[in-house]
Amino acid sequence: MTAPLTPPPPPHDNSAHQVWQAPPHAGAPGAGSYEEDGPGMKTEVREAAVITVAVALGGILLGLLWWWLAPRVQLVGDEFDKSWVVYVKDSEGEQAAGVDGTFTLLGLGFGLVSAVVVFLLRRRGGVPLVVALGLGGLLGSLLAWRLGVWLGPGSDVLAHAKAVGKGVTFSGPLELGAKGALLAWPLGALLVHLGLTGLFGPRDPDPQYPQA
Numbered sequence: 001m002t003a004p005l006t007p008p009p010p011p012h013d014n015s016a017h018q019v020w021q022a023p024p025h026a027g028a029p030g031a032g033s034y035e036e037d038g039p040g041m042k043t044e045v046r047e048a049a050v051i052t053v054a055v056a057l058g059g060i061l062l063g064l065l066w067w068w069l070a071p072r073v074q075l076v077g078d079e080f081d082k083s084w085v086v087y088v089k090d091s092e093g094e095q096a097a098g099v100d101g102t103f104t105l106l107g108l109g110f111g112l113v114s115a116v117v118v119f120l121l122r123r124r125g126g127v128p129l130v131v132a133l134g135l136g137g138l139l140g141s142l143l144a145w146r147l148g149v150w151l152g153p154g155s156d157v158l159a160h161a162k163a164v165g166k167g168v169t170f171s172g173p174l175e176l177g178a179k180g181a182l183l184a185w186p187l188g189a190l191l192v193h194l195g196l197t198g199l200f201g202p203r204d205p206d207p208q209y210p211q212a
Contacts, residue, residue: 077161111188
């Protein structure tokens, strides 16, 4: 006579005794992907707005320097048959090109300085920061251009020629012939900031793989 067959006991289930563990908080050891990268988008946008305004206001200094350092185009007025004409005194001179060149060189210098300052203040970079640097440089160039024109001689050269008299040399208005010079500041700032970020910016940590 054989003993009755009895089913084996069910496997021991520890699910009732297991404790659920929440993922670690951000900043805690082992947080991994839960750690926030950077100060947050709202903070970056606020910083970008401040940088845009600060960089753009630098255009006041650029405009003053351009008005002070740019060469003057010398004009002469003459009267023929009771009508006035104004012409450039030195037709082969390079004063007009020097005006554009001075603005371009100053814009590149301001782009270099603004990029270095912004990088030192905010090494992590970010898209809002780059946009602020480029937009602020462009607004600063526009402000400098209009300020220099406003500070320079008036644009009514016929009235000026009549006021100083026939054959008298006078300075022409401060004009920017090559409008592409307005891009010297923003492009220079972006290139310098890109180079600084690539060379000295923070590096992302190497990914850590679990050991077998």
